[in-house]
Amino acid sequence: MVPRAGDRLMVEARSRLVSSEAKDDRVTPFAVEALDLRGRLVRLGPTVDAVLKHYDYPPRVARLLGEAMALAALLGSILESHGRFQLQTRSDGSVDMLVVDYDAPGKLRGFARFDAARLAEISDPEPAALLGRGHLALTIEREEDAARYQGVVPLEGESLAEAAHAYFRQSEQIPSFVRLAVGEVVTPGGRAWRAGGLLLQHLPVAGSRLRDLDPGDAPDGGGAQEEDDAWTEGQALAATIEDHELVDPSLSGERLLFRLFHERGVKVFNERPVEEFCRCSTERIERLLKSFTPQERADMVGDDGRIGVTCEFCATFRSFDPAAFD
Structure with a gap:
């Protein structure tokens, strides 16, 4: 799609036309300042395709690992230049382990361990059905101060995106929205895997928008207090995104963000490239x-x-x- 004169967004505090150049293997930080929203968009192409083709993963396992890679890129990219982030699941499902490593500033690797016999017995096509019950661990290791942080949330038959929601709600107490998608596209060289993800968070400058809940039961005269209007609107806008938009190789990240948030104004920051790597030697x-x-x-x-x-x-x-x- 060719940019129109009115299709403008803010880039590093200056306005310009929305770029229609689709770039693979990129994390794009962005902000919707009118609603106190911050977020990141990830689009993975050759990087996720290479990792998923190292082993002959069944398609359902490949999709689950692709989601884990997109989520790790979204969360790991908070590390600017040094440090490591690891996403790991351990569960009683047919896919009993997922491990994805993100080494700042943008190196990604991952693998999945699964039981082929148990996998064949599962008819549910949803990736969450493969995880079963267990836990999701998110670990950050910062090199500059040798610090190590870990958050653990239970897996109880939900998707990785839902587990990430639980992590932010319980550990970080940050209103967050996560959407992940994985798909295959036909290329001149054959079929190729793609993955994408969106992370949106409500981060008021001074917390003025957030309202404390009553320390006891719900306040008299009604149920729980309503969410902040800005966050409600932000979630509603983000929820309009479709899976095919996250993996479409012809749709640029900037164009996608403009589709979602142009009515409120969206600012994008420098993209961060992502590539496959392995530490083995x-x-x-x-x-x-x-x-x-x-x-x-x-x-x-x-x-x-x-x-x-x-x-x-x-x-x-x-x-x-x-x-x-x-």
């Missing part, structure tokens, strides 16, 4: 193998007389001579 694995006893290493030797190690994240296989560690 031959040197790291050698150090790990040296930490085992000779007997433990002997138990690892395969039929070919060597120790084989496959990275859970990137599926890279490395082979080692056990004699090299004696």
